[in-house]
Every structure is written in structure tokens, then in C-alpha cells.
Amino acid sequence: MNLVKATLRRELLIALRSPGDIINPLMFFVIAVSLFPLGVGADQLFLKEIAAGVIWVTALLAVMLSMDSLFRSDYEDGSLEQLLLSPQPLYFIILAKVGSHWLVSGLPLVILAPVFASMLALPGEGLFPLIASLLIGTPILTLLGAVGMALTVGLSRSGLLLAVLILPLYVPVLVFGTGVIDSALNSLGIAGLLALLGAMLVLAISLAPLAIIAALRISVS
Amino acid sequence: MWQWLYKLSSPKWFYTISGQLMPWLVALTTFLLGIGLIWGLAFTPPDYQMGENYRIAYIHVPAASIAMGCYYMMAIMAAAFLIWRIKMADMVAKACAPVGMTFTALALFTGSVWGIPTWGTWWIWDARLTSTLIMMFLFIGVMALRSAYDSETAGGKACAVLSLVGVVNVPIIKYSVEWWNTLHQGASSLSLSNTAANPPEIWVPAIFVGFGLFGFYLIAIILRTRNEILIRERKADWVGEVLGAALAINKGKA
Numbered sequence: 001m002n003l004v005k006a007t008l009r010r011e012l013l014i015a016l017r018s019p020g021d022i023i024n025p026l027m028f029f030v031i032a033v034s035l036f037p038l039g040v041g042a043d044q045l046f047l048k049e050i051a052a053g054v055i056w057v058t059a060l061l062a063v064m065l066s067m068d069s070l071f072r073s074d075y076e077d078g079s080l081e082q083l084l085l086s087p088q089p090l091y092f093i094i095l096a097k098v099g100s101h102w103l104v105s106g107l108p109l110v111i112l113a114p115v116f117a118s119m120l121a122l123p124g125e126g127l128f129p130l131i132a133s134l135l136i137g138t139p140i141l142t143l144l145g146a147v148g149m150a151l152t153v154g155l156s157r158s159g160l161l162l163a164v165l166i167l168p169l170y171v172p173v174l175v176f177g178t179g180v181i182d183s184a185l186n187s188l189g190i191a192g193l194l195a196l197l198g199a200m201l202v203l204a205i206s207l208a209p210l211a212i213i214a215a216l217r218i219s220v221s
Numbered sequence: 222m223w224q225w226l227y228k229l230s231s232p233k234w235f236y237t238i239s240g241q242l243m244p245w246l247v248a249l250t251t252f253l254l255g256i257g258l259i260w261g262l263a264f265t266p267p268d269y270q271m272g273e274n275y276r277i278a279y280i281h282v283p284a285a286s287i288a289m290g291c292y293y294m295m296a297i298m299a300a301a302f303l304i305w306r307i308k309m310a311d312m313v314a315k316a317c318a319p320v321g322m323t324f325t326a327l328a329l330f331t332g333s334v335w336g337i338p339t340w341g342t343w344w345i346w347d348a349r350l351t352s353t354l355i356m357m358f359l360f361i362g363v364m365a366l367r368s369a370y371d372s373e374t375a376g377g378k379a380c381a382v383l384s385l386v387g388v389v390n391v392p393i394i395k396y397s398v399e400w401w402n403t404l405h406q407g408a409s410s411l412s413l414s415n416t417a418a419n420p421p422e423i424w425v426p427a428i429f430v431g432f433g434l435f436g437f438y439l440i441a442i443i444l445r446t447r448n449e450i451l452i453r454e455r456k457a458d459w460v461g462e463v464l465g466a467a468l469a470i471n472k473g474k475a
Contacts, residue, residue, distance in 0.1 A: 147386055151379045155369050164365045165383060168358040171351075203389075211386050214303070218378045 003088050004096040011100035014073075022104045025066035029109055032058045033116045044121045051120035052130060052181035059109045059134060060141055060170055064163060066105040067145040070098070071153045071216070080153075081220050084213075094209045094216075098146045099139075106138035122181075129184035136197045137177040143208035144169050150215035173200065230309045232450045233459050239443045246443075250436030257429025265422050277335045283431040285328035285353065287438050291321035292356060295363070296388040299381035309446075311377040312453065314384065315367065316445035320438065322360035329353055359387040373453070 015022055036054045037047060074080040083093060113134055114127050122130065148166035152158035180193045228234045261279040295317035301310035332350065333343045344350065363380050370376030454460050 144386075147382070151366065151383060152369070154375075158369070161365055161369050164358075165362045168355045168362060169387065169389075171355050208386075211382055215379065215382050218375055218382065221375065 004092050007093050007096035008100045011097055012104065015069075015100070015104045018069075021066075021069035022108070025062045025105055026108050026112065028065055029058055029062040029112065030116070032061065033120070037120070048121045048123065051117055051122035052126060052178050052185075054120060055113055055117055055122075055130065056134075056137075056174055056178050056181075059113065059138065060167075060174060062109060063106060063138060063141040064145055064166060064170075066101075067142075067149040067162065068159070070101050070146055070149050072149075075153045075219070080216065084216060084220060090213050091209050094146075094212050095205070098143055098209070098212070101146070102139050102142040106142050109138060110134045123185060126181050126185050129180045129190050132190075132194055133177040133180040133197060136194065136201055137173050140173050140197070140201050140204045141170060143204040143212075144173075147208055147211045147215060150212045150219060152219075153216070154219035173197070176200070230307045232309055232312070232454050233457075235309055236447055236450050236463070239447060243440070243443065246436060246440055250433055250440060252433075253429050253436060254433030257426045257431075257433050261426035261430055265426060274335060274338050277331050279427055279430045280434070281328060281331040281335060282427070283434040284324050284331060286431075287435060288321055288324035288328055288353070288356065291317050291324060291438070292359070292384075292388065295321065296384045299384040302377060303381045303385075308453075311374075311381070312446050312449040313442065314380065315377070315449055316442045318360050318363045318367070318380075320441045320445065322357055322364070324438065325353060325357040325360060329357065363387070 033054060036050070040046065040050070071080060074083070084090065086093070110131060113130055117127060117130055145162075145166050148162050148169075151165065152162050155161065176193055176197050180190050180197070183190050183193060229238065257279070262276050265276070267273050267275075295314050298310040298314035298317065301307050302314060329350070332353075336345070337343055363383055366383055367376045367380045370379060451460055451464070
């Protein structure tokens with residue numbers, strides 16, 4: 001437990017000291033969402049139809065773009081190797097590391113999303129499902145993205161490669177995430193879809209750190 | 222049995238055994254594909270609703286299932302490489318990605334051609350079509366990752382991890398029809414269990430084409446793997462002997 005606390009503390013401190021890494025993906029989210037009405041027209045009825053999808057897709061891309069700061073600097077200054085050599089259980093260190101990354105990159109998106117949902121004319125009854133689906137969905141995105149990042153951190157030009165690797169893996173999360181909001185807008189129950197998302201989160205929490213550890217070992221070797 | 226498998230994990234043995242098997246496999250595949258395609262495409266009766274158009278399913282259905290099977294095979298080889306460090310498994314996994322991608326593309330293409338007269342559209346964002354498309358992206362991702370690594374071993378291991386992560390997606394493809402239940406029908410038209418609806422002259426050629434295409438798939442994998450063996454083991458003595466003999470034969474012919 002102390003280990004998790006110490007890792008969380010370290011990661012959050014690092015994040016606070018270089019705020020650009022946190023703010024840029026958020027700014028990307030804000031600007032990209034604002035581009036959609038300019039591109040497709042400001043018709044409220046049409047915006048209402050696409051609002052949930054636009055926010056989910058943009059959030060997904062923002063999470064992916066934020067991944068670079070997760071392992072990159074640790075890889076470059078060698079602390080990643082120290083981490084892998086440490087006698088502590090790696091599973092929890094990695095989980096704390098990814099969790100703290102979600103706290104500074106995923107959680108702000110969840111908090112910002114309702115503002116932009118209203119700007120895209122998403123009806124009020126869609127707001128809670130949007131927040132709930134993003135709250136459960138974005139940690140899955142962060143965990144999967146961390147697997148892709150761990151695989152490519154040792155490569156010099158990894159930006160677009162990361163997208164090719166992990167965007168296909170994001171599809172089920174996107175389908176169920178937007179499905180939650182669609183069901184709510186059509187007055188259907190959302191508990192089942194949220195439970196499915198939750199199941200995916202549990203699966204990702206239990207398995208993704210193992211894949212991340214295996215991938216990091218390959219990258220530093 | 223185990224000893225035979227164990228021997229196959231040696232590149233030299235794989236090369237020799239696959240070389241001996243190859244003529245038989247090619248003959249069997251030509252026989253099955255020849256009979257099945259001519260029978261299925263020319264002699265089976267037309268469907269009373271879809272007419273002649275349904276015949277494309279003779280290619281489409283086996284291509285789709287082989288593509289999915291190829292992903293499983295790549296994942297199994299990936300696991301074998303990660304767990305037991307069998308280099309042969311990595312070479313087979315490397316061969317699986319482009320072959321699987323081609324079969325996925327073939328399944329999508331034949332599906333589109335079938336869809337235009339039957340559904341009235343080339344493409345629909347139906348669950349199974351979409352997830353097959355995503356499977357193609359997964360194959361492309363594995364190939365992209367491998368080409369990004371300079372080191373053969375590190376690239377192989379990275380691809381192995383990615384294949385194992387991606388294999389979570391393949392069951393979703395399989396159950397997507399039941400989950401979302403949209404346009405794509407479940408297995409029925411050529412399903413072997415549904416013999417009541419389909420007379421033998423429809424499904425027997427389907428079996429021929431199915432096994433024939435599977436043979437073609439095995440040939441493609443084996444040829445690619447043999448190539449990979451020669452490239453990776455190029456410094457080994459036996460490769461020099463094999464290639465030397467082959468060169469001598471070619472020179473004799475010329």
C-alpha cells in the first residue's frame with residue numbers, strides 16, 4: 001500500500017511540475033470538439049444526434065495522444081529500468097502509475113465533457129450517462145493505451161504507430177460507451193451497458209498491467 | 222506425437238519435413254479446390270431467392286473463418302514464443318500476419334460483392350462487418366509493429382504481446398452477431414448443421430472448397446515460413462548445403 005502511495009505521489013508531483021503534458025491533450029479535446037460544429041454545420045437537431053459520438057471519439061483520441069508522457073521520460077532517463085529491477089511487486093507499481101496518469105489525463109476529460117455536451121446540444125437526460133460511461137470507459141482506454149505505449153516506447157518514431165496499434169483495440173469501448181448514451185436518449189435502461197463497460201474495466205485492470213510489464217521488459221532490453 | 226512436434230520446432234527439421242509434405246499438400250489442395258469450385262460455381266442449382274448470387278458464399282464463408290482461425294493461430298504461436306522461446310513459433314507468427322490480412326480482405330471484398338445485389342449496398346456498418354474490418358486493422362498493426370523494430374527478437378516479442386492483447390477482440394467478433402444482432406445473418410445458409418434446409422448438392426461442394434482453401438492457406442503459411450527460415454538461418458551450414466544443391470540443380474537445367 002505504501003508502494004502504491006509513493007508511486008502515486010511521485011507521478012502526480014511530476015505531472016504537476018510539467019503541466020504542459022497534462023494541459024495539451026485537454027486543449028486538443030477542447031479544440032477538436034469545437035471544430036465539429038464548424039465542419040458539419042450548427043444545426044441543433046443534427047448536433048444533438050452526433051454529440052455523444054463526437055465527444056467519445058475526441059476523448060478517445062485525447063487519451064491516446066496523452067499516452068506519450070506516461071513512459072517516455074522515464075525511459076529516457078533510465079528510471080524505467082530501475083523500476084523494472086525493483087524487488088517490489090511490479091503489478092501494483094504499474095497500476096499506480098497508469099492510475100495516476102488517468103487522474104491527470106482521463107479525469108479532467110470526464111469533468112469537461114458535460115460542458116461540451118451542452119454546447120453540442122446533447123439533451124439533459126444524456127448528461128449523466130455520458131459522465132458515467134466516460135468515468136468507466138476512459139480508464140480502460142488509458143490501460144490499453146499504456147500497453148501500446150509500453151510496446152513502442154523504445155522506438156524513435158512511435159507517434160503514428162501507437163495509433164495503428166491501439167485504436168482498433170479501443171473499438172469495443174467506443175461502441176458500448178456511446179451505446180450507453182444512445183440507450184438513455186431512447187428511454188432504455190443503461191444499467192446493462194454500464195455493467196458491460198464495468199466488466200471490461202475489471203478485465204483491463206486485471207490483465208493489462210501484465211501485458212504492460214511484458215512489453216516494458218521487451219522495450220528496455 | 223510430442224517428439225514429432227518437438228522436432229518441428231527446429232528450423233532445419235521444419236524445412237526438411239515441410240519440403241517433403243509440400244507436393245502432397247499442393248496436389249490435395251488443387252484436387253479439392255478444383256472439384257469444389259467447378260461443382261459449386263457451375264453445377265449446383267441456383268438458390269430460389271438469391272439466384273446465382275449465393276455462390277460467392279463458397280469463397281466468402283471459408284475465407285472469413287480461415288482469417289479468424291489465422292488470428293488464433295498467430296496468438297497461439299505468439300504464446301508459444303513468449304513462454305517456451307521457440308523461434309520457429311515466431312517465424313510462423315510472422316507468416317500469419319500478411320496471410321491473415323489477405324484472407325480478411327478477401328472475406329470483406331467477397332462480402333461486399335455479395336451485398337450489392339442482396340442487401341442493396343456495398344458496405345453497411347453492421348457488427349460483423351465492422352469487427353472483421355477491425356480484425357484486418359489488428360493484422361496491419363502487428364505488421365506495422367514488427368517493421369518498426371530493428372531487432373528481430375525484440376520485434377517478435379512485441380508482436381507476440383500485441384497479438385495476445387488483440388485476441389480478446391476475436392471472441393467479440395464471434396459473439397457480435399448475437400450482441401448487436403443487426404443486418405448480418407447468423408450461420409445458416411451454408412451451415413453444416415442445417416442439413417434440412419440445404420440439400421447435399423449445396424453443402425458438399427462447400428466442404429470441398431472449404432478444405433481446399435484451408436490447404437491453400439497452409440501452403441501460403443509454410444512457404445512464407447520456409448523463406449523466413451532461410452533468411453534467419455542463412456549463416457547455418459545446412460542452409461548453405463540446401464541452397465548449394467538447389468543452385469546446382471538450376472545451373473544444370475540452364
